[in-house]
Amino acid sequence: MADPNEPPVERTTIVETNGGGGGGGVLAVVLLIIVVLVLLFVFRDQLGFGTQDTDINIPDKIEVNVN
Known part of the structure; x- marks a missing residue:
């Protein structure tokens, strides 16, 4: 002890x-940052940036049926 x-x-x-x-x-x-940047580059057209012009189609008339 x-x-x-x-x-x-x-x-x-x-x-x-x-x-x-x-x-x-x-x-x-x-x-992770590199993968995100590559995915942004690959899907840039679907995400809406990287293009020179933007096509916006606004209809002349909207039909609404109310019952």
Whole structure:
């Protein structure tokens, strides 16, 4: 059993992370931004930007049937 008059001994635990670790999150964010930009480029016509002119067709008359 330990002697009660003995002073406590402090211990330090060292954890090695081998290069810091946290680079995966930054890589995931960069890849997500690249994927979003590529999708915007591919579907730019359907989204309505990237074209020189816009065709807006407004009908002369709207028929509404009220019963």
